[in-house]
Amino acid sequence: MSTATTDNSGGRVVGERVMVDVQGLEKSFGDNHVLTGITDQIREREVVCVIGPSGSGKSTFLRCLNRLEEATSGTVQVGDYDLTDPQVDINKVRRHIGMVFQQFNLFPHMTVAENIMLAPVELGNLTKPEARKRAEELLDRVGLADKADARPASLSGGQKQRVAIARSLAMSPKIMLFDEATSALDPEMVGEVLQVIRDLAAEGMTMVLVTHEMGFAREVADRVLFMDGGKIVESGTPSEIFDHPQQPRLQEFLSKVL
Ligand code: ADP
Numbered sequence: 719m720s721t722a723t724t725d726n727s728g729g730r731v732v733g734e735r736v737m738v739d740v741q742g743l744e745k746s747f748g749d750n751h752v753l754t755g756i757t758d759q760i761r762e763r764e765v766v767c768v769i770g771p772s773g774s775g776k777s778t779f780l781r782c783l784n785r786l787e788e789a790t791s792g793t794v795q796v797g798d799y800d801l802t803d804p805q806v807d808i809n810k811v812r813r814h815i816g817m818v819f820q821q822f823n824l825f826p827h828m829t830v831a832e833n834i835m836l837a838p839v840e841l842g843n844l845t846k847p848e849a850r851k852r853a854e855e856l857l858d859r860v861g862l863a864d865k866a867d868a869r870p871a872s873l874s875g876g877q878k879q880r881v882a883i884a885r886s887l888a889m890s891p892k893i894m895l896f897d898e899a900t901s902a903l904d905p906e907m908v909g910e911v912l913q914v915i916r917d918l919a920a921e922g923m924t925m926v927l928v929t930h931e932m933g934f935a936r937e938v939a940d941r942v943l944f945m946d947g948g949k950i951v952e953s954g955t956p957s958e959i960f961d962h963p964q965q966p967r968l969q970e971f972l973s974k975v976l
């Protein structure tokens with residue numbers, strides 16, 4: 719399965735280096751065996767979209783990639799770090815992994831810029847003036863240069879999500895994880911957030927996106943993973959997944975969502 723030959727690269731070249739290496743990942747919540755054996759490798763600059771029915775384990779899989787959930791068995795390696803090693807400094811690892819959720823989780827009592835400055839200043843990566851400058855650059859990048867001193871409450875959902883993305887980028891992550899980043903948005907605001915993600919892809923950011931936006935997955939992904947029942951049932955290029963699905967479960971899923 720080649721990931722370098724899709725039409726979606728836009729000049730981007732998927733790297734040779736493996737950024738995420740998941741081997742035999744299983745996760746149970748009590749008796750609920752949610753991830754039943756996941757093995758996959760994601761390479762540098764690769765954009766991977768994860769699709770599948772509700773409850774199939776997509777969020778749990780994503781959360782295992784920054785240890786918001788701990789694996790029951792198997793290994794998860796991100797960059798140089800083995801997340802399943804109890805010795806690993808997880809806070810250090812998480813600085814390299816940005817995550818954007820359906821809910822924006824911005825601090826309401828802080829301005830937009832302060833929200834973005836918080837982590838780099840608290841962790842001692844940047845001085846306050848440096849962090850302010852970085853926040854302004856990032857806001858410009860997500861099309862919100864004029865909102866630095868606004869409060870989150872004054873922003874639309876799409877604007878809030880773009881701030882949340884800028885906040886994640888403030889730590890200069892090596893990889894970005896998105897869990898249904900557009901699902902809570904009014905339809906007219908989905909496009910502006912997808913555009914920011916599209917720009918990140920063009921800049922070569924390694925990304926894993928759980929999404930319901932099949933058109934977007936087809937457009938932006940180098941590779942699509944279809945999950946069902948806690949497994950990756952099929953993995954392939956957008957054309958392989960959407961135009962030539964092999965597994966009956968994927969065919970059935972697509973017949974409902976397309
Ligand atoms: P998806 O994102 O594909 O909809 P999830 O990963 O959210 O699926 O959930 C898969 C299954 O794991 C569901 O049965 C859900 O109830 C269960 N689950 C997810 N998170 C937890 C948790 N923190 N505690 C208990 N069960 C959970």
Ligand code: MG
Nearest residue numbers: 776777778928
């Ligand atoms: Mg989910």
